[in-house]
Amino acid sequence: MKTVAENIALGAAARDKTEAVETPFERFRASFFASKVASVALVVLCSLIFVAVFAGFISPTNPYDLAQVSVLDSKLPPGAKSFEGTAFWLGTDGAGRDLLSAMIYGLRISLGVGVMSGIVAMIIGAAFGLIAAYFGGRTENIIMRIVDIQLSFPAILVALILLAILGKGVDKIIIALIIVQWAYYARTVRGSALVERNKEYIEAATCLAIGHRRILFRHLLPNCMPPLIVVGTLQTASAISLEATLSFLGVGLPVSEPSLGLLIANGFDYMLSGKYWISFFPGVALLITIVSINLVGDQLRDVLNPRLER
Amino acid sequence: MMTPQNAMLEVKDLTKNFVKRLDMAGKIAQRLGSNIREETVHAVDSVSFTIEKGEVVGLVGESGCGKSTLGRMIAGILPPTAGGISFKGVEFTAMTQEEGEAAALAIQMIFQDPFASLNPRMRVEDIIGEASVIHGMTDLKERSDYVGDMMERVGLGREYIRRYPHQFSGGQRQRIGIARALAVQPEFLVCDEAIAALDVSIQAQVINLFMDLREDLDLTYLFISHDLSVVEHISDRVVIMYLGRIVETAPTDELFDKPNHPYTTALLNEVPRLDQRGIEYEPVSGEIPSPLDPPPGCHFHPRCPHVTDRCTIEVPVLREIAPGRLSACHLNDQ
Numbered sequence: 001m002k003t004v005a006e007n008i009a010l011g012a013a014a015r016d017k018t019e020a021v022e023t024p025f026e027r028f029r030a031s032f033f034a035s036k037v038a039s040v041a042l043v044v045l046c047s048l049i050f051v052a053v054f055a056g057f058i059s060p061t062n063p064y065d066l067a068q069v070s071v072l073d074s075k076l077p078p079g080a081k082s083f084e085g086t087a088f089w090l091g092t093d094g095a096g097r098d099l100l101s102a103m104i105y106g107l108r109i110s111l112g113v114g115v116m117s118g119i120v121a122m123i124i125g126a127a128f129g130l131i132a133a134y135f136g137g138r139t140e141n142i143i144m145r146i147v148d149i150q151l152s153f154p155a156i157l158v159a160l161i162l163l164a165i166l167g168k169g170v171d172k173i174i175i176a177l178i179i180v181q182w183a184y185y186a187r188t189v190r191g192s193a194l195v196e197r198n199k200e201y202i203e204a205a206t207c208l209a210i211g212h213r214r215i216l217f218r219h220l221l222p223n224c225m226p227p228l229i230v231v232g233t234l235q236t237a238s239a240i241s242l243e244a245t246l247s248f249l250g251v252g253l254p255v256s257e258p259s260l261g262l263l264i265a266n267g268f269d270y271m272l273s274g275k276y277w278i279s280f281f282p283g284v285a286l287l288i289t290i291v292s293i294n295l296v297g298d299q300l301r302d303v304l305n306p307r308l309e310r
Numbered sequence: 311m312m313t314p315q316n317a318m319l320e321v322k323d324l325t326k327n328f329v330k331r332l333d334m335a336g337k338i339a340q341r342l343g344s345n346i347r348e349e350t351v352h353a354v355d356s357v358s359f360t361i362e363k364g365e366v367v368g369l370v371g372e373s374g375c376g377k378s379t380l381g382r383m384i385a386g387i388l389p390p391t392a393g394g395i396s397f398k399g400v401e402f403t404a405m406t407q408e409e410g411e412a413a414a415l416a417i418q419m420i421f422q423d424p425f426a427s428l429n430p431r432m433r434v435e436d437i438i439g440e441a442s443v444i445h446g447m448t449d450l451k452e453r454s455d456y457v458g459d460m461m462e463r464v465g466l467g468r469e470y471i472r473r474y475p476h477q478f479s480g481g482q483r484q485r486i487g488i489a490r491a492l493a494v495q496p497e498f499l500v501c502d503e504a505i506a507a508l509d510v511s512i513q514a515q516v517i518n519l520f521m522d523l524r525e526d527l528d529l530t531y532l533f534i535s536h537d538l539s540v541v542e543h544i545s546d547r548v549v550i551m552y553l554g555r556i557v558e559t560a561p562t563d564e565l566f567d568k569p570n571h572p573y574t575t576a577l578l579n580e581v582p583r584l585d586q587r588g589i590e591y592e593p594v595s596g597e598i599p600s601p602l603d604p605p606p607g608c609h610f611h612p613r614c615p616h617v618t619d620r621c622t623i624e625v626p627v628l629r630e631i632a633p634g635r636l637s638a639c640h641l642n643d644q
C-alpha cells in the first residue's frame with residue numbers, strides 16, 4: 001500500500017506532466033535527438049570543440065614550442081618513437097613536430113576562424129536583412145543590390161582578392177571570411193523577415209506603439225532565428241573549408257599558425273614519397289569536422305522547418 | 311445631431327491606394343511594347359464617417375472591399391494615401407508626439423487570425439504585459455498581477471500566464487489578443503473579423519465578451535464583418551461598403567427593416583432570417599469586380615437589378631436620405 005505522501009507525490013507528478021510548460025526549446029530538443037545520426041554528429045562536434053578549446057591541456061606536446069621540436073624527429077611514421085623515447089601516435093611532420101599536437105592546435109585555429117567569422121557575419125547580415133525587410137523602400141533596395149552583387153561573385157574569388165590586399169594573418173582571414181559571408185545571412189534573414197513582417201502580431205506590436213527597435217529585435221528577429229541558425233551552421237562549415245582552401249593555396253594563414261588546411265598543404269609535398277600521414281590525418285580531421293557540422297545543420301533544418309512546425 | 315466636436319472618431323475623405331510597382335523585368339517588357347503597367351488598387355476610396363462615444367458601428371461588405379485596410383488606417387498601422395482621421399476632434403497628423411502615442415494606444419485592434427496575431431515565441435505574460443510596461447500602465451514588479459487581472463477580465467485563468475500561444479485553443483487565443491489590447495487601457499476597439507475564424511459555438515461567447523467589456527469599460531467599437539448577421543445584434547449603426555466606397559449607412563434596425571441601397575438589399579437576402587422563412591433565397595448575383603479595374607460610375611452597376619444608363623457614367627454621391635441615414639444610389643433622385 002502506498003502512503004498518503006506517496007500518493008500526493010504521484011498526483012503532483014502526474015499533474016506536472018500534463019501541466020508542464022512545454023517551451024518551444026523543449027519541443028525543439030526532443031525532435032532534434034530523434035535522429036541517431038544527428039545525435040552522433042552533435043556529440044562528435046562537441047568533442048571536437050572541447051578538444052579545440054582545451055588544446056593546451058589535451059595536446060601531448062606544444063607544437064609551437066621550438067624547444068620541444070627536434071629536426072631529427074622529422075617525417076617519422078605513425079607510432080614511431082622519438083629520439084628521446086616518446087611515441088608519436090600519428091607520426092611527425094616535415095619539421096619534426098608531433099602531428100597529433102599540430103592537428104589539435106590546427107583544429108583550434110580552423111574552428112576558431114570559422115566560428116568567429118560566422119558569428120560576426122551573422123550579426124552584421126542579420127541586422128541588415130532585418131532592416132531591409134522591415135523598412136522596405138529605398139533602404140531595402142540599396143541593401144539588397146549590394147547583397148546581389150556580392151553573391152554573384154564566387155566566394156573564393158572575393159576572398160582571394162581581399163587577402164591579396166590585406167595580406168596574411170588570422171585577423172585578416174577572419175575579416176575576409178566575414179565580408180564573403182555576411183550577404184548570405186542578410187538574404188536569409190530578409191526572406192524570413194518579409195514573411196513574418198506581414199503577420200498580424202507585428203501589426204499588433206505597431207498598434208501598441210512598441211518602438212521600431214524593439215519590434216525588430218524582440219518580435220521579428222526571434223521568429224527569423226530558425227533559418228538563421230541553419231544557415232549559420234552550414235555557412236560555418238563552408239567557412240572552415242574555404243579557409244582550408246585558402247591556406248592550402250598559401251594565401252591564408254602564416255606558417256607559424258597552421259590550421260588543418262595549412263597542415264595538409266605542408267604535407268602535400270611528401271605525399272609522393274610515400275609519407276602519406278602528414279597530409280592524410282589533418283585531411284581526415286578536417287573532413288570529420290565539416291561532415292559533423294553539416295549533419296547537425298541538416299537536422300536543424302529538418303527540425304526547424306516552418307512548414308513542419310505545429 | 312452629430313457634431314465633429316463630440317465625435318470620438320471622424321474619418322474624412324480617407325483614401326488608400328496600393329501601387330504595385332513594376333520590377334525590372336516588367337519595365338523592360340513595357341519598353342518593348344507590352345501592355346504591362348503599374349497597377350493601382352483603390353482599396354479605400356474617399357470614405358467619410360463619424361463614430362460617437364459609446365457607439366458600436368458595424369462595417370460590412372464582401373471580402374476585398376477594403377474593410378481591413380480602413381480598420382488598419384484607423385488603428386494607425388497603415389498610413390493613409392489621402393484624407394484625415396481625427397480622434398476626439400484632433401487630426402492624427404496635427405498631434406504632438408505624446409498626443410499621437412496616446413491616441414495610438416487609445417485605439418486598439420483585434421485581429422482576425424487567432425494564430426498569426428500572437429507572437430509564437432513569447433509567453434502570455436509578455437504578450438499581454440509588454441506594452442503596458444513600456445507605456446507605464448504597470449511596472450515589471452506588478453506586471454504578473456496586472457496581466458493576471460487582464461486575463462481574468464477576458465475569461466482566462468491567471469494560472470496560464472507562463473504558457474505559450476500554441477498551448478491554447480483558437481477561442482482562448484482570441485481572448486489573449488483581447489487582453490493584450492485591454493492592457494493598454496483603450497477607449498476604442500477596431501475588431502476586424504474578430505470572430506470569423508472561430509468555431510460557431512465559440513463565436514457567441516466572444517461576442518458576449520465584447521458586449522460585457524463595452525458595459526464595464528465604456529468602450530466604443532468599429533466591428534468589421536463580411537456577414538451582416540454578425541453585426542445585427544451588436545451594432546447601433548451599420549456602414550455598408552462596396553469596392554472601397556461607403557454605399558449606405560443607417561441605424562441597425564432601420565437598415566434591416568428598410569434597406570435603401572440595392573447592394574444592401576442584396577446582402578440582406580443572403581442573411582437567413584426568422585421572419586422571412588419560406589422566402590426565396592437569393593444570393594448577390596454576379597462576380598465581385600476586380601478592385602484593380604473597378605467599373606465606372608456606380609461600382610455596383612454590373613450587378614444591380616435597377617441599373618440605368620446614368621449609373622454606368624456618373625458616380626452616385628453618398629447623401630442624406632432621411633435623418634441619420636445616408637445612401638449612394640441614383641434611385642434616390644427620382
Ligand SMILES: Nc1ncnc2c1ncn2[C@@H]1O[C@H](COP(=O)(O)OP(=O)(O)O)[C@@H](O)[C@H]1O
Pocket residue numbers: 328351352353371372373374375376377378379380601
Ligand atoms: N498590403 C497590400 N498590398 C497590396 N494590396 C493590398 C494590400 N492590402 C490589401 N490590398 C488590396 O486591397 C483590397 C482591400 O483589401 P482588404 O482591406 O483586406 O479587404 P477586406 O478586409 O474587406 O477583405 C484588396 O483588393 C486587397 O487585395
Ligand code: SF4
Pocket residue numbers: 571572573608609610611612614615616617618621626638639640641
Ligand atoms: S446607382 Fe444605379 S447601379 Fe448603383 S445601386 Fe443605384 S441603381 Fe444600382
Ligand SMILES: [Mg+2]
Pocket residue numbers: 374377378379502503
Ligand atoms: Mg479583411
